[in-house]
Amino acid sequence: QSALTQPASVSGSPGQSITISCIGTSSDVGSYNFVSWYQQHPGKGPKLMIYEVTKRPSGVSNRFSGSKSGNTASLTISGLQAEDEADYYCCSYATNSYVFGTGTKVTVL
Amino acid sequence: EVQLVESGGGLVKPGGSLRLSCEASELTFTNAWMSWVRQAPGKGLEWVGRIRNRREGGTADYATPVKGRFTISRDDSRDTLYLQMNSLKTEDTAVYYCTALGDREYFQYWGQGALVTVSS
Numbered sequence: 001q002s003a004l005t006q007p008a009s010v011s012g013s014p015g016q017s018i019t020i021s022c023i024g025t026s027s028d029v030g031s032y033n034f035v036s037w038y039q040q041h042p043g044k045g046p047k048l049m050i051y052e053v054t055k056r057p058s059g060v061s062n063r064f065s066g067s068k069s070g071n072t073a074s075l076t077i078s079g080l081q082a083e084d085e086a087d088y089y090c091c092s093y094a095t096n097s098y099v100f101g102t103g104t105k106v107t108v109l
Numbered sequence: 110e111v112q113l114v115e116s117g118g119g120l121v122k123p124g125g126s127l128r129l130s131c132e133a134s135e136l137t138f139t140n141a142w143m144s145w146v147r148q149a150p151g152k153g154l155e156w157v158g159r160i161r162n163r164r165e166g167g168t169a170d171y172a173t174p175v176k177g178r179f180t181i182s183r184d185d186s187r188d189t190l191y192l193q194m195n196s197l198k199t200e201d202t203a204v205y206y207c208t209a210l211g212d213r214e215y216f217q218y219w220g221q222g223a224l225v226t227v228s229s
Contacts, residue, residue, distance in 0.1 A: 001173070003153065034214035038131055038154070045222055046146075046154065051215040089154050093214040096170045098144075098156040 004029065004090055004101035010109040012080045020104045022073040022090035030071040034093035037066060037075045041086045049088075050075060082108050111136045111218045113207045118223030119125075125197050129223055131190040132205030136218070138188040139163070142210040145181060145192050147203035148222075155203075157181075157192070159210065197227045 005023040013020040022029065022037075029035055035053045038046035047055050050066035053073065063078045073092070077084055085108045090101035112136070113136075117129040144159035160181045169181045180193040185199040190207055204222040211217030 032214070035213035040154075045219040046216070047219070048211075048215060048217055051211065051217075057217070070204070091154070091156075091215070097172065098159075098214075100146075100154040100156060103153040 001028070001094060001097060003098045004092060006088075006101040007088060007102045008102070009105045009107065011109055012077075012078070013109045014080055014082065016080050017076060017078040018080060018106065019089075020071070020075045020077075021074070021087055022101045024071050024073070024092050024099070026071060028092040028094035028099050029068065030074050031095075032093045033065065035068055035073040036091045037064075038089045038091065039084075039086050040079075040089065046074055046089065077106070080108055084108060111209065112199055113209065113218055113220035115205065115207050115223035118205065118225050119229065120226045121197055122229050123197060123199055123226070123227055126193070126195045127197065127225060128194070129192040129207075129219055129225070131192075133188045133190070133209065136188070136209055138183075139185045143183060143190045144208045144210055144216060145183075145207055146206045146216065146219075147189075147201075148206070149200075149203045152203075157205070160190070194225070197225075199227050201225065202227045212215045 003092040040046045053068045145157040158170040178196045182191045207220040208216040209218040220224045
C-alpha cells in the first residue's frame with residue numbers, strides 16, 4: 001500500500017485560510033468515507049483533528065474542516081493561528097489496513 | 110482522560126527481539142480495538158497493525174513490512190496491549206505509538222511513544 005500524497009509544505013499568514021490536499025486511490029480514499037487527519041507538534045505524539053472525512057472531535061477548533069472528492073481529501077484551516085504551525089497527516093482506511101499520507105509541514109508566516 | 114503509556118523500548122541488535130507494552134487507563138479497554146503506529150526518525154507515520162476486541166474475535170491485522178515478524182496481543186485483565194517484535198531490522202528503528210481506535214477506522218487516542226533503535 002503506497003502512502004497517500006500530500007504537499008511537503010504549506011504556509012500562510014495569521015488569519016488566512018490554507019488547504020492541505022491528500023491524494024489517494026480508488027482502493028483507499030475513493031472507496032471509504034474513513035479519512036482522518038492528525039496534527040503533530042515537534043517532539044509530541046499526533047492528535048486527532050478530523051475523522052470520517054468531516055467530523056471534528058470534541059475540543060477541536062471549528063477552524064479545522066475536512067472534505068473529500070473522489071480520490072482526494074482535503075483539510076482546511078481557516079483563521080490561521082501561530083499554534084497551528086505543525087505537521088499534518090491524513091490517513092485512510094483500506095480494507096483491514098490503514099494508509100497514512102506523506103505529511104505536510106504548515107508554517108505560519 | 111484516556112491515557113496510554115508505552116514501555117519496553119530500547120536498543121537492540123539486528124535480528125533481535127523486543128516486546129513493547131502499552132497500559133491503558135480511563136478507557137473501556139475490553140471494548141476497544143487497539144493499534145500500533147510507528148514513526149522513523151524524521152519521517153512520517155506508518156501503520157503497524159491492529160487487534161480487535163475479544164467480543165469481535167480478538168484477531169489482528171498487520172502491515173506488509175512487519176507481517177510474520179511482529180505479533181500484537183492484549184491482556185484485558187491488565188488493560189494492556191503488547192507488540193512482540195522479532196527478527197528486527199535496522200529499518201524498524203522508530204518511535205512506536207500505541208493508539209486506541211475510535212469506531213474502528215480512526216486513531217482516537219495516542220500514547221507518548223516508545224523509541225526502538227535497531228543497530229549493531
